[in-house]
Amino acid sequence: MLAGHLNAHAAEFLRALRRHREGSDAADPAQAARSALDMRRAARRIGSALHTFRPMTDTAWADPLRAELAWLGSTLGREHACAARLGRLLEAMERLGSGASVPGQRDDPSAASVRETALGIARAGALLERQLTLARTRAHSAALQALGSARFHALADAVALLASDAPVVPGDPYEHAARAARRLTEAVDALPLGRAARPYNAEAAHDGQDSPWHHVRLLLRLHRYAADVTGGDTGALAEAGGALDRHRDAADAGAAAAAAARTARIAPATAYALGVLHSSQRHEVEAARFAFQRAWRQAVVAR
Amino acid sequence: MLAGHLNAHAAEFLRALRRHREGSDAADPAQAARSALDMRRAARRIGSALHTFRPMTDTAWADPLRAELAWLGSTLGREHACAARLGRLLEAMERLGSGASVPGQRDDPSAASVRETALGIARAGALLERQLTLARTRAHSAALQALGSARFHALADAVALLASDAPVVPGDPYEHAARAARRLTEAVDALPLGRAARPYNAEAAHDGQDSPWHHVRLLLRLHRYAADVTGGDTGALAEAGGALDRHRDAADAGAAAAAAARTARIAPATAYALGVLHSSQRHEVEAARFAFQRAWRQAVVAR
Numbered sequence: 001m002l003a004g005h006l007n008a009h010a011a012e013f014l015r016a017l018r019r020h021r022e023g024s025d026a027a028d029p030a031q032a033a034r035s036a037l038d039m040r041r042a043a044r045r046i047g048s049a050l051h052t053f054r055p056m057t058d059t060a061w062a063d064p065l066r067a068e069l070a071w072l073g074s075t076l077g078r079e080h081a082c083a084a085r086l087g088r089l090l091e092a093m094e095r096l097g098s099g100a101s102v103p104g105q106r107d108d109p110s111a112a113s114v115r116e117t118a119l120g121i122a123r124a125g126a127l128l129e130r131q132l133t134l135a136r137t138r139a140h141s142a143a144l145q146a147l148g149s150a151r152f153h154a155l156a157d158a159v160a161l162l163a164s165d166a167p168v169v170p171g172d173p174y175e176h177a178a179r180a181a182r183r184l185t186e187a188v189d190a191l192p193l194g195r196a197a198r199p200y201n202a203e204a205a206h207d208g209q210d211s212p213w214h215h216v217r218l219l220l221r222l223h224r225y226a227a228d229v230t231g232g233d234t235g236a237l238a239e240a241g242g243a244l245d246r247h248r249d250a251a252d253a254g255a256a257a258a259a260a261a262r263t264a265r266i267a268p269a270t271a272y273a274l275g276v277l278h279s280s281q282r283h284e285v286e287a288a289r290f291a292f293q294r295a296w297r298q299a300v301v302a303r
Numbered sequence: 304m305l306a307g308h309l310n311a312h313a314a315e316f317l318r319a320l321r322r323h324r325e326g327s328d329a330a331d332p333a334q335a336a337r338s339a340l341d342m343r344r345a346a347r348r349i350g351s352a353l354h355t356f357r358p359m360t361d362t363a364w365a366d367p368l369r370a371e372l373a374w375l376g377s378t379l380g381r382e383h384a385c386a387a388r389l390g391r392l393l394e395a396m397e398r399l400g401s402g403a404s405v406p407g408q409r410d411d412p413s414a415a416s417v418r419e420t421a422l423g424i425a426r427a428g429a430l431l432e433r434q435l436t437l438a439r440t441r442a443h444s445a446a447l448q449a450l451g452s453a454r455f456h457a458l459a460d461a462v463a464l465l466a467s468d469a470p471v472v473p474g475d476p477y478e479h480a481a482r483a484a485r486r487l488t489e490a491v492d493a494l495p496l497g498r499a500a501r502p503y504n505a506e507a508a509h510d511g512q513d514s515p516w517h518h519v520r521l522l523l524r525l526h527r528y529a530a531d532v533t534g535g536d537t538g539a540l541a542e543a544g545g546a547l548d549r550h551r552d553a554a555d556a557g558a559a560a561a562a563a564a565r566t567a568r569i570a571p572a573t574a575y576a577l578g579v580l581h582s583s584q585r586h587e588v589e590a591a592r593f594a595f596q597r598a599w600r601q602a603v604v605a606r
Binding site: 095096113199200202261262266267268270271273274275277278280283284286287290291 | 398399416419502503505508564565569570571572573574575576577578579580581582583586587589590593594
């Protein structure tokens with residue numbers, strides 16, 4: 001069961017790697033990007049399985065492999081994350097801009113201040129685009145460099161071994177999958193779900209308290225991947241998982257807006273727009289916590 | 304019934320006026336401020352009654368008086384509103400400031416940026432304090448000037464007439480109070496309550512759509528005051544009314560933050576803090592709409 005799972009995802013990894021090499025970056029960048037994400041997806045599944053079912057692996061061999069898979073996953077994911085963050089922020093900016101000049105806003109003292117606000121939004125958008133495009137380009141180069149490195153070739157060799165002959169020792173996969181589920185439940189129980197259930201609690205105004213939620217997001221993924229191995233059904237948790245993805249995305253986007261506001265010599269109107277943007281993303285963090293607790297409770301009831 | 308109501312509140316108005324003159328501004332400013340608010344409160348009740356029960360009044364006499372009462376009410380209320388707005392904004396600033404440097408915020412690239420953020424919050428607070436204190440002082444002077452004007456003396460004479468002999472013509476007060484209740488219900492029905500009931504709908508991000516809610520707030524007050532005349536019970540609507548008060552306060556505070564951000568030559572960090580503040584107040588506007596629709600539905604069910 002575990003061996004089959006590792007075989008399958010290792011094979012998927014190798015296929016994605018071959019596609020990536022064939023449709024090389026210059027020839028078909030979209031194909032290369034898709035293949036990189038496929039590789040990342042397979043790497044995450046393998047790494048998760050090695051984590052959850054660790055007692056059923058040769059740990060001297062599996063533990064270092066898991067660390068390398070984590071390195072590759074984060075390296076390959078960064079470009080995509082930058083692009084998604086920029087998309088999210090520009091979309092939020094557009095919503096801010098479209099409302100800033102609605103005819104209903106009659107209280108505004110002058111047309112000049114409306115223009116000033118619109119200009120600030122446009123400039124903040126341009127600043128974010130510049131900064132996140134730069135970060136994305138750097139992430140892309142880093143990913144290409146990683147895929148050409150000796151470190152990656154060693155990793156690919158290890159995965160090739162998994163594809164043919166996964167070194168799995170006997171054990172009870174159900175027991176290990178159940179432990180992953182238990183860890184998730186315990187972590188969720190430790191979250192302030194009661195507060196999150198009261199809408200507009202303003203608990204997420206600051207970035208300081210995000211980590212436990214990010215941690216639950218990872219545990220939820222481990223649980224989902226473990227259930228893939230044992231044939232468990234985690235469909236009821238899809239909505240809760242989506243809420244935690246939005247939680248992470250909004251937190252990251254808010255941090256990017258705050259970071260952009262620390263750029264030297266920006267205009268006050270630009271800084272103002274970034275402040276509004278940061279706050280609106282923190283608002284979405286709060287909304288995602290609300291959505292998570294609701295989805296989680298529904299999933300628990302449905303179980 | 305209507306005559307007795309007008310008598311009572313006119314007498315209350317005159318008592319407050321006497322207290323205001325006795326504890327004159329220099330001698331006891333707190334007493335003077337309380338008396339001014341009492342006068343305003345009585346003026347509002349009388350004006351509301353003249354509005355709702357208009358067919359039972361000598362309109363040639365009552366309509367101009369009502370306009371004068373509205374003038375006095377808004378003149379006397381402005382100082383208090385500035386003080387309340389400043390209090391609300393400084394409190395929100397404090398919440399922002401207390402979270403900006405929590406140890407949990409490890410993502411922040413440097414202590415310097417944390418200091419910069421804290422400095423921005425402090426400067427934004429100082430700017431708001433300066434602007435709103437100035438507005439408050441102006442409102443105070445305007446109120447004193449109004450209370451010494453010939454216009455006010457004419458108004459006080461008209462109220463004195465009401466206190467002894469309210470010129471009321473026969474009619475059915477219940478019918479008029481019922482019309483006030485109907486107007487309120489119709490205006491509430493026209494509000495987007497369905498959207499407001501979905502938490503985190505982001506419908507209030509902009510200032511443009513506040514007016515219908517402000518209007519319902521006034522209609523709710525008219526209904527409440529009309530019920531005072533006819534002995535109706537509006538206790539079930541207290542929570543809904545409170546939500547609309549918070550809605551108005553948050554909208555006004557948000558506008559004050561946006562106005563402060565248009566001050567020339569402010570630092571980017573100050574503008575950023577004001578952007579966060581504006582957004583957080585708009586967030587509270589949204590929260591107040593959510594609270595209103597819930598309280599309203601409960602009140603309707605309880606009826």
